[in-house]
Amino acid sequence: MTRCGSLVSTVEGMADPPFGFSAGDDPERNTPGKNDPQPGSSDPFGFGGAFDMADLGQIFTRLGQMFSGAGTVIAAGKASGPVNYDVARQLAANTIGYVAPIPAATNTAIADAVHLAETWLDGVTALPAGTTKAVAWRPNDWVDNTLDTWKRLCDPLAHQIATVWAAALPEEAKTMAGPLLSMMSQMGGVAFGSQLGQALARLSREVLTSTDIGLPLGPRGLAALLPEAINSFAAGLQRPRDEILTFLAAREAAHHRLFSHVPWLTSQLLGAVEAYARGMKIDVAGIEELARDFNPASLTDPAAVEQLLSEGVFEPKATPEQLHALERLETLLALIEGWVETVVTAALGERIPGTAALAETLRRRRATGGPAEQTFATLVGLELRPRKLREAAVLWERLTQAVGVDARDAVWQHPDLLPESHDLDEPAAFIDRVIGGDTSGLDEVIAELEKGIDSDHDDGSVDN
Incomplete structure (x- = not known):
């Protein structure tokens, strides 16, 4: 194990919300101290009087010195933005450990x-085949x-967490805290990377295929099934293994077929996750509370640094923008999973007796949020659950x-031609629109594009 080992033991104790940002109990948070402010005081940093920027400078200097003692944690991986993916990859590999090669017969099957x-599937859908190769993957x-x-x-949410709290500082404080904020950002990248690595290691033993959570995670056109997870999944079912394998394939x-031949679908899915992260808000009052109760002397060891990063004050607060992005994502996932279930049932229903039971x-x-969905919630801060899959x-x-x-x-x-969330509850009206050839949604988009082109043309004529 590398020097990341100290991080592993610490991160294992973290709570589940995204990248360890959860409301955990700090045994020192409620310990009275001589510098603690009185209730109702306007002195959140515990100076016992009027706030002085010079005092803030002393605190940042002291914190900077103590953070240098945790430099060995950063040395585990080079800085690489809000998430250190070198650390993530290394810890995932260490956690998974040795996995025997997959037999040639399994690859062939x-x-x-x-x-x-x-x-x-060719006989039940107009979308052509989207796979160019089929492989068996180990975790x-x-x-x-x-x-x-x-x-x-992961980057959008991690970036928001890494920057939004620093942006809440007064301008003078930002200037004085520059080196410290850079250090904390680098520490955060390692902490995020360590938790990501362990979460991916867990997820790699649970997913059945490359698209098991509804997103195109792997390379385009590469159909991948994971025999180890499939064997565990099949162990609790009263169906033949070849039947289960064909169903999952x-x-x-x-x-x-969808991800390869619906060109906008992948960007819409990932864009919804990014929109969710952009809508995140941090409670500035909570940051002041953290500063009030914070004990700088605790930063003499890496474990205390990760405890600081895992304080609940950084937990994102739900906003209307996030809720809208989440609804859009859940609807898209439900439509994808519902379509897949429909075409697979049509293709296999008369050929494989257990199709209906396996689909259920x-x-x-998916609907109850299995281990994969829970792990995804840990990684990106939201539940990846198609709540209206059945509809x-x-x-x-x-x-x-x-x-x-x-x-x-x-x-x-x-x-714009797809059903919306309310259409899943009342499908008759949507079906009537399709039967009637209603493409008003698409017509509106084309009209807006033409309007923009005309406007640009008019601007050019005036300039000439």
């Missing part, structure tokens, strides 16, 4: 299952092949019956 699933393969996408998912292949098992696994599946099934496969899949041509 997975490739055959995906090929068979693609053949059956460490999953980490290596999905880490680039996790960077997109069909789900993986169906997801790739996975539906409950979405019903909508896609009814739409298929009403307009056929081609018209159903044409709905994916533009995000």
Whole structure:
């Protein structure tokens, strides 16, 4: 184990919210001290009198000196933004440990299952095959092949946490605290990276496929199944293993059809996560409370530094912007999962007797928030749960019956043509719009684009 070992033992004790930012109990927080302010005092930093910027300068100097004692933690990985992904990758590998190579026969079985699933899916969807290769992944393969996408998912929230509290300081304080803030940012990157690494190691042993949580985490067109997790999943089911493998291969292949041939879908999904992070707000009053109760002498060891970073004051507060982004994300996930369930059931229903039971098992696994969803909530600060999955599946099934496969899949041509959250509760009106050829949502987008082009043209004419 490297020098990150001290971080591992500390992070294991952290609570679950994003990157360890949770309201934990600090045994020293409520210990009375001679510099503690009186209740109702306007002296949040505990100076016992009027606030003086010179006193703040002394505190930052002392903190800077004590942070230097924790430099060995930073040395575990070079600074790399709000999350140190070198530390994340290393800790994930150490946590996973040795995993035996996957037998050639297992690789062949997975490739055959995906090929068979693609053949059956061709008859039930207008979207062509999206997989170019099928592979079996070990847990460490999953980490290596999905880490680039996790960077997109984790960076927005981590960046907000790393910057929003510093932005709340007065301008004079920012100037005086410059070196210390840089040190804390670097420490935060290591702390975030260490928790990310352990969370990914856990998740890598739970996910069944590369698209198991509804996002395109792996390389485009690469269908990947994880035999170790599939064996654990199958152990509690009364179904033949080859049946379960074919079912999961069909789900993986169906997801790739969407992600490969609906060009806007990936950016919309990841954009919703980014929008959620941008809407985060930090309670400035809570920062003042932390400063009041904070004991600088506790910063003589790395564990105390991580305790500081895990104070609940940094926990994001829900905002209207976040709630809107979360609703958009949940609706998209429900539509994706509902469509996948519909086409997989149509492709396998008459060929594999256990299709309906397996679909129900996975539906409950997603709807109740299984281990994968809980781990995702730890990583990016929100639950990745398609709350209306069942309703979405019903909508896609009814739409298929009403307009056929081609018209159903044409709905994916533009995000404005998709059902909205309220349509999942009342699908009849949406189906009527599709039957009637209503493309008003798309027409409005085109009209706005044309309006912008005309405006640019008019501006150019005036300039000439």
